[in-house]
Amino acid sequence: MSSNRLRNIQSTILSDHYYILKRFSFYYQMRNGTWVNQVREVYDRGDGAGILLYNKTKKTVLLIKQFRMPTYQNDNPDGFLVEICAGLLDKDNPEECIIRETEEEVGYRLEKVTKVYEGYSSPGVMTEKMHFFIGEYTDAMKVNSGGGLDSEAEDIEVLEMPFKQAINMLNSGEIQDTRTIVLLQYLQIHKLLD
Numbered sequence: 001m002s003s004n005r006l007r008n009i010q011s012t013i014l015s016d017h018y019y020i021l022k023r024f025s026f027y028y029q030m031r032n033g034t035w036v037n038q039v040r041e042v043y044d045r046g047d048g049a050g051i052l053l054y055n056k057t058k059k060t061v062l063l064i065k066q067f068r069m070p071t072y073q074n075d076n077p078d079g080f081l082v083e084i085c086a087g088l089l090d091k092d093n094p095e096e097c098i099i100r101e102t103e104e105e106v107g108y109r110l111e112k113v114t115k116v117y118e119g120y121s122s123p124g125v126m127t128e129k130m131h132f133f134i135g136e137y138t139d140a141m142k143v144n145s146g147g148g149l150d151s152e153a154e155d156i157e158v159l160e161m162p163f164k165q166a167i168n169m170l171n172s173g174e175i176q177d178t179r180t181i182v183l184l185q186y187l188q189i190h191k192l193l194d
């Protein structure tokens with residue numbers, strides 16, 4: 001991390017109750033050469049991984065539904081969101097993380113996953129980089145009913161549905177999670193369930 005267009009970076013912790021919110025004050029050199037002071041708040045909760053699980057024979061996908069307080073604060077009437085299975089990396093590498101999350105959240109034990117993208121979730125605000133995967137599942141891989149960790153009070157509903165229905169939900173605006181939109185479109189573009 002080094003840039004000759006930045007000087008005198010100062011940071012203050014605004015909150016470290018759970019994850020870390022910092023305020024950065026720094027000098028930034030504009031394209032025209034002048035230096036300006038900028039202040040930005042940056043939220044650091046580590047990186048994340050998400051996966052779209054699909055079954056080629058049944059032409060279905062596995063999604064989840066859970067309550068998301070930030071969406072409830074912004075235009076989502078009941079706060080429930082249809083999403084891909086996803087989790088924070090903690091200390092795992094992205095592949096180990098997503099295999100673990102798949103077993104916890106949807107109850108399938110995967111052996112192979114395919115990484116398709118890596119991207120910043122919300123670059124104006126968060127440090128988070130998201131690792132996007134797809135993975136094939138079969139009924140034989142089911143090891144429990146999913147639902148998330150009781151110890152973390154996770155309450156996750158598992159939704160298995162035809163891929164066509166998921167695409168209809170995307171087009172009608174019922175699916176509003178960007179990560180989920182990206183991966184449903186990935187399956188569509190690459191014709192993996194045609």
Ligand SMILES: Nc1nc2c(ncn2[C@@H]2O[C@H](COP(=O)(O)OP(=O)(O)O[C@H]3O[C@H](CO)[C@@H](O)[C@H](O)[C@@H]3O)[C@@H](O)[C@H]2O)c(=O)[nH]1
Nearest residue numbers: 018019047048049050086087088121128130152153154179
């Ligand atoms: N006490 C407390 N617990 C929290 C807080 N924030 C999160 N948690 C706990 O941390 C768990 C995180 O669960 P994961 O499955 O690891 O993460 P996620 O919330 O599904 O996050 C995924 O989706 C996010 C939304 O797009 C992504 O930002 C993230 O990277 C990841 O992919 C939650 O179930 C909850 O128990 C908090 O502020 N306070």
Ligand SMILES: [Mg+2]
Nearest residue numbers: 085086087088
């Ligand atoms: Mg999760």
